[in-house]
Every structure is written in structure tokens, then in C-alpha cells.
Amino acid sequence: MRPVEVCDYMYTTLPPSLRGDSHHIDLRSDTVTKPSTGMRRAMAKADVGDDVYGEDPTVRALEERVAAMAGKEAGLFVPSGTQSNLVAIMTHCNRGDEVILGDDYHAFVFETGGAAAIGGVVPNPVPTDQNGGLSPDDALKAIKPNHTWFAQAKLLALENTVSGQVQTLESMNALCELARQNKLLTHLDGARIWNAMLATNQPLDTLAASFDSISTCLSKGLGAPVGSVLCGSVDFIARAERIRKVLGGGMRQAGVLAACGLFALDNNLPLLLHDHDNARRLADGLSDIDDLVVHAGDTNMMFLEPLEADRQKLVQYLADNGIRVGGPEVRIRVVTHLDVSATDIEKTIDVVHAYYKLRPNQRGRGI
Numbered sequence: 001m002r003p004v005e006v007c008d009y010m011y012t013t014l015p016p017s018l019r020g021d022s023h024h025i026d027l028r029s030d031t032v033t034k035p036s037t038g039m040r041r042a043m044a045k046a047d048v049g050d051d052v053y054g055e056d057p058t059v060r061a062l063e064e065r066v067a068a069m070a071g072k073e074a075g076l077f078v079p080s081g082t083q084s085n086l087v088a089i090m091t092h093c094n095r096g097d098e099v100i101l102g103d104d105y106h107a108f109v110f111e112t113g114g115a116a117a118i119g120g121v122v123p124n125p126v127p128t129d130q131n132g133g134l135s136p137d138d139a140l141k142a143i144k145p146n147h148t149w150f151a152q153a154k155l156l157a158l159e160n161t162v163s164g165q166v167q168t169l170e171s172m173n174a175l176c177e178l179a180r181q182n183k184l185l186t187h188l189d190g191a192r193i194w195n196a197m198l199a200t201n202q203p204l205d206t207l208a209a210s211f212d213s214i215s216t217c218l219s220k221g222l223g224a225p226v227g228s229v230l231c232g233s234v235d236f237i238a239r240a241e242r243i244r245k246v247l248g249g250g251m252r253q254a255g256v257l258a259a260c261g262l263f264a265l266d267n268n269l270p271l272l273l274h275d276h277d278n279a280r281r282l283a284d285g286l287s288d289i290d291d292l293v294v295h296a297g298d299t300n301m302m303f304l305e306p307l308e309a310d311r312q313k314l315v316q317y318l319a320d321n322g323i324r325v326g327g328p329e330v331r332i333r334v335v336t337h338l339d340v341s342a343t344d345i346e347k348t349i350d351v352v353h354a355y356y357k358l359r360p361n362q363r364g365r366g367i
């Protein structure tokens with residue numbers, strides 16, 4: 001008889017350094033993780049009901065758990081971070097209102113213009129600085145005077161982490177205070193807020209305190225296959241539930257998915273620190289290469305900037321050696337996650353070094 005319980009237990013509790021897939025290393029994103037055996041077991045055991053009738057106890061448990069962690073009254077389980085942000089924006093804003101947000105932020109760049117296309121909400125982007133922050137001056141300038149000619153700003157939407165960079169509590173609080181003074185509501189896109197939480201050793205409710213709503217993803221570093229939880233006041237969540245329904249996000253026996261989120265909070269949350277260690281080790285291991293600029297972050301994400309001539313070739317060389325990274329763009333995105341081990345990181349360091357050792361002899365012959 002296969003000692004299933006022992007295998008599963010080991011798989012879910014071993015540090016990532018002792019797990020991982022030795023022949024394929026996928027550093028493109030922390031969304032590429034596959035549900036572990038333990039997580040699949042939790043799905044199989046989940047108690048479920050029809051959540052559109054409000055009858056799924058596992059969904060309810062997840063919503064209550066994340067809301068309590070975030071220090072908010074209520075939570076709403078939604079299929080994706082994209083839908084979570086859209087639901088939040090559409091709940092806070094009416095058609096023709098403006099949402100002020102960073103010009104690099106996910107909700108502006110990577111969500112297919114949903115706020116405008118579906119919600120009729122006008123995005124008003126302000127410059128995102130090198131560290132992913134917004135300047136209070138820029139945010140203030142974006143708020144138009146109360147005049148019949150102008151769309152009125154209703155919401156300030158911030159993000160943490162931004163491309164893996166932790167936003168300080170002080171800067172977030174200052175921007176939220178400015179929003180409040182100008183009668184704006186505030187939303188935090190906290191897809192990777194869990195990384196910020198672990199990196200700063202601050203509880204979620206502290207990081208979320210100044211916001212009217214917060215969206216968190218379970219399918220990034222936490223390793224669940226699907227799902228986000230949007231949190232806010234009871235009134236906000238009641239209105240958000242209607243928007244989720246109109247967007248097609250009402251799910252039936254979704255407890256099998258919510259169970260993954262609960263499992264992830266119990267088992268995978270502390271493991272984010274391994275991802276941060278792995279990212280730091282990788283950045284350190286590549287820092288001695290002259291022709292490669294390493295933009296290290298505070299958490300599980302970094303960007304590599306090779307010379308233009310190397311861009312395509314480096315990404316191809318890595319791929320030929322079983323390592324997938326983002327790009328090839330000016331900056332190649334590299335993300336650590338649950339399914340990347342410390343051994344994978346050492347291999348990646350070796351392969352990048354091998355590319356740069358090989359390169360002078362091979363120049364012009366196209367490796």
C-alpha cells in the first residue's frame with residue numbers, strides 16, 4: 001500500500017528547496033504553480049453548496065477568513081483579480097466618474113480597459129515612479145474641479161506590491177488621507193499584498209486599514225488555481241455581489257475552489273518567505289555579470305536588463321536549458337514561486353553565467 005498520507009504530508013510541508021521539478025523551471029510568473037497534492041485533497045474534502053444562493057459553507061468560510069485578516073466587515077469570492085478590481089471600481093463609481101490610478105498599475109494596463117469598456121468609469125492615470133508609488137502632488141492635480149465640464153474623480157486605486165516592490169505604509173496612508181480630504185473613496189489592488197505582508201512582517205489589517213476596499217489574489221504566490229477575495233464594508237460587499245453577478249462571476253459549488261484558498265492560507269502563506277529568499281539569492285548570484293543589469297525587488301519578482309544584442313539570445317539560451325522567463329523585452333521579468341526550488345535557482349544562476357562565458361567566443365555566430 002502506498003503511504004499516501006505520508007507522501008501528501010511531506011509534499012505540502014517540505015520547503016520549496018526540497019521540492020520542485022528538476023527538468024523544467026518556469027520563472028515567468030507566480031501564477032504558473034500547480035495545485036499540490038495536499039491542495040487537491042482539500043478540494044476533494046470541501047463541503048459545498050450553491051453559492052449563488054449563498055449556501056456554500058467553504059466559500060463563506062474563506063470570505064470571512066480573508067475579511068477578518070484584512071480588518072474589513074465582509075468579503076466576496078470572485079474568479080479572478082481582474083474581476084475583483086472591476087467589481088470594486090464599478091461598486092465605488094457610477095458611469096462617467098473617474099478612477100485615479102498609476103499609469104503602470106495592473107488595473108490600468110493589464111485589465112483590457114474593463115473599467116471603461118464595461119463600467120463606463122473613466123481611468124485617469126498618473127505617473128508611477130521607479131518604486132511603484134504615486135506622488136501625492138500628481139494625485140491631487142488629477143482631481144478636476146467640480147464643474148459641469150469635468151468628469152468627477154470618485155476613487156483612488158492603489159497597488160501593493162507593484163511589480164514586486166513593497167509600498168510603504170506611510171506613503172499608502174498619506175495618499176489615502178489625501179483622497180479622503182478630497183471626498184474620494186480608496187481601493188487597494190493587493191494581488192500580491194501577501195508578499196508585502198511577509199516582507200514587512202506587518203499584518204494584513206494594518207496594510208489595508210486606510211482603504212475602503214482591498215482585493216487579494218489567491219492564485220499568485222499562494223498557489224491556488226483560481227480566485228480572489230474582495231473585502232470591504234457589509235454595504236459595499238452587498239452592492240459588489242450584484243456587480244459580480246452581472247459580470248458573470250456568480251459561481252455555484254465554488255467551495256472546491258475556495259478550499260484551495262483556505263489550504264493556501266494555512267500552508268503556503270509562510271512559504272512566500274522562501275520565494276523572497278530565492279529571489280534575493282538569484283539577484284545576488286547574477287550581480288557580478290557586467291553586461292547584465294539586475295533590478296532586484298523586495299519580494300519575489302525581479303527584472304533583468306541585458307544589452308539589446310543579448311536580449312533575444314539570452315531568453316532563448318535559458319529556454320534551451322529548460323528555464324522559462326518573461327520577455328524578451330527590455331526588462332526580462334523573473335518571478336519566484338512555490339514550484340521553484342533553491343536548486344532551481346542555483347541552476348538558473350549557472351545557466352546565465354554559462355551564457356555570458358560562452359558569448360565572447362560565439363559573438364557573430366549566433367548562439
Ligand SMILES: *Cc1c(COP(=O)(O)O)cnc(C)c1O
Pocket residue numbers: 079080081082083085106107159161189191192217219220228
Ligand atoms: C495578477 C494581478 C491582477 C489580476 O489577477 P488575475 O487573477 O490574473 O485576473 C491584478 N492586479 C495585480 C497587481 C496583479 O498582479
